[in-house]
Amino acid sequence: MDGNILSLIGVLIVIVGFALRLDSILIVVVAMIVTALVSGLGIETMLETLGSSFVANRGMAIFIIIMLATGTLERNGLKESAARMIKKFKRVNTSAILMIYGVFRTVFAAFNVSFGGVAGFVRPIVYPMMEGAVESKGLPDNEEYFEDLKGMSSAMENITWFFGQNLFIGGAGALLVQSTLKSLGYDVSLVRLMVVEIPVALVALVVACIYFHFKDKRLMKKYYGDKGVK
Numbered sequence: 001m002d003g004n005i006l007s008l009i010g011v012l013i014v015i016v017g018f019a020l021r022l023d024s025i026l027i028v029v030v031a032m033i034v035t036a037l038v039s040g041l042g043i044e045t046m047l048e049t050l051g052s053s054f055v056a057n058r059g060m061a062i063f064i065i066i067m068l069a070t071g072t073l074e075r076n077g078l079k080e081s082a083a084r085m086i087k088k089f090k091r092v093n094t095s096a097i098l099m100i101y102g103v104f105r106t107v108f109a110a111f112n113v114s115f116g117g118v119a120g121f122v123r124p125i126v127y128p129m130m131e132g133a134v135e136s137k138g139l140p141d142n143e144e145y146f147e148d149l150k151g152m153s154s155a156m157e158n159i160t161w162f163f164g165q166n167l168f169i170g171g172a173g174a175l176l177v178q179s180t181l182k183s184l185g186y187d188v189s190l191v192r193l194m195v196v197e198i199p200v201a202l203v204a205l206v207v208a209c210i211y212f213h214f215k216d217k218r219l220m221k222k223y224y225g226d227k228g229v230k
Contacts, residue, residue, distance in 0.1 A: 032050075097129050160204075163205070178193060
C-alpha cells in the first residue's frame with residue numbers, strides 16, 4: 001500500500017470511532033499516534049511537532065480554557081440555572097431574549113471580546129434561556145420548535161460577531177479589509193474603516209432582530225396555535 005494512502009488511516013480511525021460513539025478525545029489521540037507511526041514520524045518527532053504547533057498557535061489556549069470552564073459550569077447546572085432565571089420573567093418571550101443578546105453581542109464584539117461563540121456561550125446560556133421562556137408560559141416542549149430556536153440563536157451569534165468585530169480597530173477582520181483594499185489601490189485607515197462599518201453593523205443588527213422577531217411569531221403560531229401568540 002502506498003505510504004501516502006497508509007498515512008490516511010488516522011482519518012479512518014476518526015470516522016469509525018465517531019460512528020461507534022467512542023470517547024472523542026481518545027479517538028483523536030489514537031488517530032494521531034497511529035498516523036505518526038505509519039508515516040514514519042515516530043513518537044519523538046510527533047511530540048516535537050505537536051509542541052511547536054501549540055506554541056505557534058498559543059492564542060488557541062484562551063479558547064481551550066474558555067471551553068473547559070464552560071464545560072465544567074455546564075456539568076454543574078449552568079443550563080438549568082439560566083432556564084430557571086428566565087422563568088421568573090413571565091412576559092419575556094424567546095424573540096426578546098434573542099434581540100437583547102444581539103445588542104449585547106454587537107457591543108462586546110466591537111471591543112473584540114468573545115465568549116466562546118455558539119459552543120461556549122449560546123448553547124449553555126442563551127438557548128436554555130429561550131427554552132425557559134417557552135416553559136414560563138406553560139407551553140409544552142416541542143422538539144421541532146426547539147431545533148428552530150437553536151438555529152436562530154446560532155445565527156444571531158454569527159451575524160452580530162461577523163459585523164461587530166470589524167468595529168474593533170486592529171481586529172483580524174478590519175486588517176483583512178484594509179489589506180484587501182490596499183492591494184486594489186485604496187489606502188484606507190483603520191479608523192475610517194471603523195466609522196464606515198458602524199452603520200453596516202447597526203443595519204445588520206436591526207434587520208436580524210426584525211427577521212427573527214417575525215420568524216419566531218410565525219413558528220409559535222405554527223407549533224402552539226393561539227396559545228403561542230398571546
